[in-house]
Amino acid sequence: MKLAELIASPVPGGYIPKPYVIAEAGVNHEGSMDTARRLIDEAAEAGAQAVKFQTYKAATLASRDSPAYWDTSKEPTRSQYELFRKHDAFWQDEFETLKRHCDSAGIAFLSTPFDVESAVFLNELMDVYKISSSDITNKPFIEFLCDFGKPILLSTGAAHLHEIVEAAAWIEAKGNPLALMHCVLNYPTEDHNAGLGMIPELCRHFPRHCIGYSDHTLPKDMKVLEIAVLLGARILEKHFTHDKGLPGNDHYHAMDKEDLKRFWTTLKRTLAIVGPLKISAFASEEPARRNARRSLVTARPVRAGARLTRDDLTWKRPAHGISPRDMDAVLGMAARADLEEDTVLQWKHLE
Numbered sequence: 001m002k003l004a005e006l007i008a009s010p011v012p013g014g015y016i017p018k019p020y021v022i023a024e025a026g027v028n029h030e031g032s033m034d035t036a037r038r039l040i041d042e043a044a045e046a047g048a049q050a051v052k053f054q055t056y057k058a059a060t061l062a063s064r065d066s067p068a069y070w071d072t073s074k075e076p077t078r079s080q081y082e083l084f085r086k087h088d089a090f091w092q093d094e095f096e097t098l099k100r101h102c103d104s105a106g107i108a109f110l111s112t113p114f115d116v117e118s119a120v121f122l123n124e125l126m127d128v129y130k131i132s133s134s135d136i137t138n139k140p141f142i143e144f145l146c147d148f149g150k151p152i153l154l155s156t157g158a159a160h161l162h163e164i165v166e167a168a169a170w171i172e173a174k175g176n177p178l179a180l181m182h183c184v185l186n187y188p189t190e191d192h193n194a195g196l197g198m199i200p201e202l203c204r205h206f207p208r209h210c211i212g213y214s215d216h217t218l219p220k221d222m223k224v225l226e227i228a229v230l231l232g233a234r235i236l237e238k239h240f241t242h243d244k245g246l247p248g249n250d251h252y253h254a255m256d257k258e259d260l261k262r263f264w265t266t267l268k269r270t271l272a273i274v275g276p277l278k279i280s281a282f283a284s285e286e287p288a289r290r291n292a293r294r295s296l297v298t299a300r301p302v303r304a305g306a307r308l309t310r311d312d313l314t315w316k317r318p319a320h321g322i323s324p325r326d327m328d329a330v331l332g333m334a335a336r337a338d339l340e341e342d343t344v345l346q347w348k349h350l351e
Helices: 003-008 033-045 080-086 092-105 116-122 139-146 161-174 198-205 223-230 257-274 283-291 324-330
Strands: 020-026 050-055 108-113 129-131 152-155 178-183 210-215 235-239 295-298 313-316
Touching: 003 020, 003 152, 003 178, 003 235, 020 033, 033 050, 033 092, 033 257, 050 092, 092 108, 092 116, 108 116, 108 129, 116 139, 129 139, 139 152, 139 161, 152 161, 152 235, 161 178, 161 198, 178 198, 178 235, 198 210, 210 223, 223 235, 223 257, 295 324, 313 324
Parallel strands: 020 050, 020 235, 050 108, 129 152, 152 178, 178 210, 210 235
Antiparallel strands: 295 313
């Protein structure tokens, strides 16, 4: 299913669906087209359905005195403007080229626009707009993006519920299909701060919208993403790199292709364990249904013609006879013939 269709579709019943995974390449290309192509190829190899970049110019994104909000021991640049300026060389021509590479690799292209100019040229390249958590209060930009008439992915990092409600209302007023992405704006996010309990809360507060999760925890065993799926996240987004050992803001908490492959393997087993979201006996339980349940059994000999009383009956395994659920119907019926003690009652025994 395409991302635009997923955002607009109702939540399927009966099972936990396989999530749609967005490999957030962001600016981990660091200005190299060869690296960007490699990120696309490795994301596709690992099973991501989409790869997403970020499109901005430092001058339109941050003022020169914007302080860092990341771990400066990992990314020592202390100015947002200076960091963004390192990675803002890619523009329309580069992203058009990367879109074509995505098409040839069989993976969807996405890029988060951070200004009006990039939003305009990206419109021709993708079917869905992603809005960063940092723009959740940016009403004019949200409404501008909505006017392209495409589904919206909105991250909710660092937002209170009333802010999410407000931003969702702006989008709803425009009529765009909406997916809300739970997110925590710490780089990296400690596991105990992942706040995955917000996912079912988003499902509860926004039942008409698709809910996802944008993750900034360290990949480790990818368990955080697996739990997010079990709690209702239908779209997953996580930073993606070809080398987690590289210095820089978005490499050290990113997953690589091997992490993503491992995630798919463990998730497949987990979803098989969860099974269908309905209450029903399995076919494999049929021997237990027949042999571990009980039947009505005579507790003492009963003579032909005698009407059964409560003292004549008990219940024992297996369930090859009349079920104890029919006790009330059996009481007062007459025995067709003499019944020995410990007879598993059948309807043919009674009249």
